[in-house]
Every structure is written in C-alpha cells, then in structure tokens.
Amino acid sequence: MTRVFTIQTSGAGLYEFTREVADWVRGDGLLTLFIRHTSASLLIQENADPEVQTDLGAFFDRLAPPSDHPAMSYLTHTYEGPDDMPAHIKAALLPVSLSIPVMGGKLALGRWQGIYVFEHRRAPHRREVVAHLSP
Amino acid sequence: MTRVFTIQTSGAGLYEFTREVADWVRGDGLLTLFIRHTSASLLIQENADPEVQTDLGAFFDRLAPPSDHPAMSYLTHTYEGPDDMPAHIKAALLPVSLSIPVMGGKLALGRWQGIYVFEHRRAPHRREVVAHLSP
Amino acid sequence: MTRVFTIQTSGAGLYEFTREVADWVRGDGLLTLFIRHTSASLLIQENADPEVQTDLGAFFDRLAPPSDHPAMSYLTHTYEGPDDMPAHIKAALLPVSLSIPVMGGKLALGRWQGIYVFEHRRAPHRREVVAHLSP
Numbered sequence: 001m002t003r004v005f006t007i008q009t010s011g012a013g014l015y016e017f018t019r020e021v022a023d024w025v026r027g028d029g030l031l032t033l034f035i036r037h038t039s040a041s042l043l044i045q046e047n048a049d050p051e052v053q054t055d056l057g058a059f060f061d062r063l064a065p066p067s068d069h070p071a072m073s074y075l076t077h078t079y080e081g082p083d084d085m086p087a088h089i090k091a092a093l094l095p096v097s098l099s100i101p102v103m104g105g106k107l108a109l110g111r112w113q114g115i116y117v118f119e120h121r122r123a124p125h126r127r128e129v130v131a132h133l134s135p
Numbered sequence: 136m137t138r139v140f141t142i143q144t145s146g147a148g149l150y151e152f153t154r155e156v157a158d159w160v161r162g163d164g165l166l167t168l169f170i171r172h173t174s175a176s177l178l179i180q181e182n183a184d185p186e187v188q189t190d191l192g193a194f195f196d197r198l199a200p201p202s203d204h205p206a207m208s209y210l211t212h213t214y215e216g217p218d219d220m221p222a223h224i225k226a227a228l229l230p231v232s233l234s235i236p237v238m239g240g241k242l243a244l245g246r247w248q249g250i251y252v253f254e255h256r257r258a259p260h261r262r263e264v265v266a267h268l269s270p
Numbered sequence: 271m272t273r274v275f276t277i278q279t280s281g282a283g284l285y286e287f288t289r290e291v292a293d294w295v296r297g298d299g300l301l302t303l304f305i306r307h308t309s310a311s312l313l314i315q316e317n318a319d320p321e322v323q324t325d326l327g328a329f330f331d332r333l334a335p336p337s338d339h340p341a342m343s344y345l346t347h348t349y350e351g352p353d354d355m356p357a358h359i360k361a362a363l364l365p366v367s368l369s370i371p372v373m374g375g376k377l378a379l380g381r382w383q384g385i386y387v388f389e390h391r392r393a394p395h396r397r398e399v400v401a402h403l404s405p
Contacts, residue, residue, distance in 0.1 A: 002298070002371055028137070030167055030267050032300055032369045036380030038316045044231045045223065046173045051212035052223050058209050059199065059224050064329065074328050077321035088315065088322050089329050096314045097369045099167045099232040101137055101267040108265045110171030130378045132300050132371040134269055134404055163272070165302055165402050179366045180358065181308040186347035187358050193344050194334065194359050234302045234367045236272055236402040243400045245306030269404055 001133040008126055009119035012061075012083070014043065014053045017129075018107075018115045025102045025133055032132045033115070034097045039087035040119050040127050041094035047114030060120075064089040087120035094118055102133065136268040143261055144254035147196075147218070149178065149188045152264075153242075153250045160237045160268055167267045168250070169232045174222035175254050175262050176229035182249030195255075199224040222255035229253055237268065271403040275303075278396055279389035282331075282353070284313065284323045287399075288377075288385045295372045295403055302402045303385070304367045309357035310389050310397050311364035317384030330390075334359040357390035364388055372403065 003024060007015050025031055035042050046052045066082035067075040077085045098115070101108040109115075117127050138159060142150050160166055170177050181187045201217035202210040212220045233250070236243040244250075252262050273294060277285050295301050305312050316322045336352035337345040347355045368385070371378040379385075387397050 002373055030269055032371065034370055034378060036378065036383065038314070038380070038382055043227060044173070045227060049212055052173075052220065055210045055212050055220050056224065056227055062209075063198075063333075074332075075325045077319060077325050085322065085325050089326065092313060092315060092326055093228060093363060095231070096365070099234055099267075099369055100169055101167065101265045103137060103265075108169060108171065110173070110263070112173055113171065128380070130371045130373075132369075134300055165404055178362060179308070180362060184347060187308075187355065190345045190347050190355050191359065191362055197344075198333075228363060230366070234369055234402075235304055236302065236400045238272055238400075243304060243306065245308070245398070247308055248306065 003131045005129040005131060006126060007117045007129065010124045011122055012119050013057055014116040014118055016047065016114050016116050021115055021131065022107055024131065025107060026105050028104065029102050029133055029135045030099055031102050031107065032097060032099045034130045036128045036130060038091050039084065039121050040117055041091050041096065042098050043094055043116045043118045044098060044113050045116060046112045048112050060090050083122050090120045138266045140264045140266060141261060142252045142264065145259045146257055147254050148192055149251040149253055151182065151249050151251050156250055156266065157242055159266065160242060161240045163239065164237050164268055164270045165234055166237050166242065167232060167234045169265045171263045171265060173226050174219065174256050175252055176226050177233050178229055178251045178253045179233060179248050180251060181247045183247050195225050218257050225255045273401045275399045275401060276396060277387045277399065280394045281392055282389050283327055284386040284388055286317065286384050286386050291385055291401065292377055294401065295377060296375050298374065299372050299403055299405045300369055301372050301377065302367060302369045304400045306398045306400060308361050309354065309391050310387055310395065311361050311366065312368050313364055313386045313388045314368060314383050315386060316382045318382050330360050353392050360390045
C-alpha cells in the first residue's frame with residue numbers, strides 16, 4: 001500500500017504531518033516514509049514545545065550557514081542561491097527515510113514524537129513524501 | 136512480528152543490545168528498530184574498541200554543548216535542564232530508526248558493527264525500542 | 271529477495287550506484303539498503319551537479335577533521351590512522367540504512383536523487399551494501 005503526501009512549505013522550518021499519516025495507516029505492519037528531495041528532510045521530533053523546533057532550526061543554521069557567510073567561503077555550488085548548498089548539507093545530515101512500526105492501526109510513536117518535513121529552503125516548495133505500508 | 140526492547144540507561148553514552156536483537160530474529164526478512172524518544176538515539180557503530188565510543192561521545196558533546204555553555208546562548212528551550220535541548224539536537228542528527236536485513240536467521244551486520252542506544256540525557260532513563268520483523 | 275552490491279572505493283568521496291540498484295528492483299514493494307561498515311555511509315543526494323558532492327565532502331572534512339588536526343586533539347582512537355576516527359564520526363552522522371519505496375518496478379526517487387556510498391577512508395576499500403526487497 002502506497003500513498004504520496006504533499007506538504008506545501010513557506011520558508012525554512014518544521015512542518016508537522018503526524019495526523020495525516022496516523023489517519024492513513026491501519027492494521028499491523030511497518031510504515032516507511034521517503035522524501036523525494038535533496039533540500040528538505042524528514043524528522044521525528046518533540047511535538048510539545050515549539051521552542052524545541054526554533055532551537056533546532058537555529059542550531060542547523062549555525063552548523064551550515066548560508067554560502068554567502070564568511071565561514072562558508074569554501075563552497076563552490078552557489079549559483080542556486082545562498083541557501084541551496086546548506087540545504088543539501090542539512091539534507092545529508094537529516095533523514096531522507098524513516099520507518100515506524102504500526103500496531104493495531106496505530107503508529108508506535110512515543111508520547112512526544114511528531115513527524116515533520118524539515119524544509120531547508122527559503123522559497124515556498126511543494127514537497128512529496130512517499131508512504132509505504134507493508135503488512 | 137513485533138517486540139519492545141527496554142534499555143535502562145544511567146547517563147549519557149552508548150548502550151549495546153546487539154545480542155538481545157540477534158537472539159530474537161529468525162528466518163529471512165527485514166528487521167526494523169524504532170526508538171520511541173526524542174532525547175536518545177539508535178546507532179550502529181564499531182563494537183571492537185571502546186575508545187571509539189568515548190570519542191563519539193566527546194565529538195557530539197562539542198558539536199552540541201549543554202545550553203549553559205556560552206556557545207549555546209542562543210537556545211531558548213532551557214527549562215528542562217542544560218542537557219535537554221542538546222539531547223534533542225543529537226536525536227535529530229542520529230538515527231531514530233534503523234533497518235537491517237536478516238538472512239538465515241542472522242542479522243546482516245558487518246564484522247565490527249554493534250547496535251546501540253545512544254543516551255543523550257544525564258539522568259537515568261528507561262528507553263523503549265520497538266522491533267519489527269517482516270518476512 | 272536479497273542481494274549484496276559491492277562498491278570498490280579509491281579514496282574519500284561519493285560513489286554512485288543508482289543504476290545498479292534500479293536495474294535490480296522490480297514490482298511493488300520496499301527496497302532497503304544496509305551498509306556493513308562503520309567508516310563508510312550510504313547517502314541519497316543530488317546527482318546533477320558534481321560541485322554539490324565536492325562541497326559535501328569539504329563540509330564533513332571541516333566538521334570532523336583528521337585526528338592529527340589541532341582541533342581534534344581530544345580524540346583517543348588514533349592508532350588506526352588520522353582518518354579513522356573522523357570516519358566513524360561521519361558514519362554516525364550519515365545513514366547506515368535507507369529505505370525507498372518501489373512502484374511499478376521503479377524506485378520512487380525524486381528527479382535529482384542519486385544513491386551513493388560515501389567513503390570516509392583514504393585507502394581503497396571494498397564496501398558491501400546488502401539490499402533487501404520486500405513485497
């Protein structure tokens with residue numbers, strides 16, 4: 001069983017879609033999510049306190065600043081904009097696929113875990129996540 | 136086939152549970168592990184030399200120091216303790232799920248690979264890892 | 271259905287093997303790749319512009335420099351060479367397993383996504399990637 005979730009983003013940050021996924025799964029099996037992009041990621045993170053998401057964004061922006069930042073002068077792939085190569089770096093560091101067991105129709109997520117698309121580009125994007133449910 | 140492994144931790148660091156998983160799998164298929172937390176991770180790493188594990192811990196502590204460290208003054212999520220937000224950062228950087236093929240009842244791990252829970256918090260925690268074995 | 275792909279490397283960097291994998295998969299299901307090493311990784315990244323791969327390598331070399339670099343003087347696992355412990359660090363940060371849905375005999379990769387082995391050691395290595403295809 002396969003489905004594509006489409007997540008419209010409007011700038012860098014985390015976009016939760018736990019509910020859409022939870023509504024789709026059923027029975028017992030394994031859910032796999034796969035994001036079809038190299039400048040956005042999947043992420044499972046805390047869904048309780050929005051400060052966590054702000055801080056995560058701030059950490060990754062410091063780890064991989066825009067390519068017009070002096071610390072990133074060694075980058076060569078700059079013609080797609082200063083946020084493009086850092087987006088590829090973040091996409092290497094963060095998950096492109098995630099697998100979550102499904103038990104009795106429910107995702108085996110912990111109490112505080114939500115499923116997110118982590119958008120790394122500034123401009124709006126339409127992101128596709130392919131979901132696969134195996135029995 | 137599903138099972139929950141519980142790993143009791145006693146401070147930050149790596150906790151191996153390769154043997155428990157190896158004893159549980161059978162036949163041919165795919166093992167998936169999923170950790171139900173946002174401040175601890177799964178990790179496959181070298182199981183031969185304990186220095187590797189010490190150095191991994193040291194690297195990640197330098198990459199994401201406690202939130203009372205001057206370099207982390209930009210963090211806002213601090214009320215759960217100085218080791219909490221760095222734990223979320225490490226949990227974003229390290230795997231929440233892992234999939235390992237099983238062949239003839241054996242995990243397809245390489246010779247030096249062990250399966251670990253990487254605890255990011257200082258206080259003891261009871262960590263749950265959901266294992267799913269698909270045929 | 272299981273198969274082992276062997277990728278011969280000749281120094282640090284990205285080695286694409288998308289075509290070999292695409293030629294092997296069939297039907298509808300889930301492909302899982304697992305690399306049997308702790309000093310090389312799997313990676314899905316942009317396959318269009320080779321500068322992206324150069325920059326990725328440069329970023330990770332700065333994030334985890336060789337152990338004879340002054341910034342890494344805290345490392346203790348050094349007897350296997352200055353590129354060994356940074357290789358373990360990179361292998362912790364980058365994927366050891368990847369799962370990609372297969373639909374109608376085709377990998378559900380995005381237009382710009384390629385599948386790579388990311389070699390972290392300087393010396394040539396023969397890397398094994400176990401592929402599992404579930405229905």
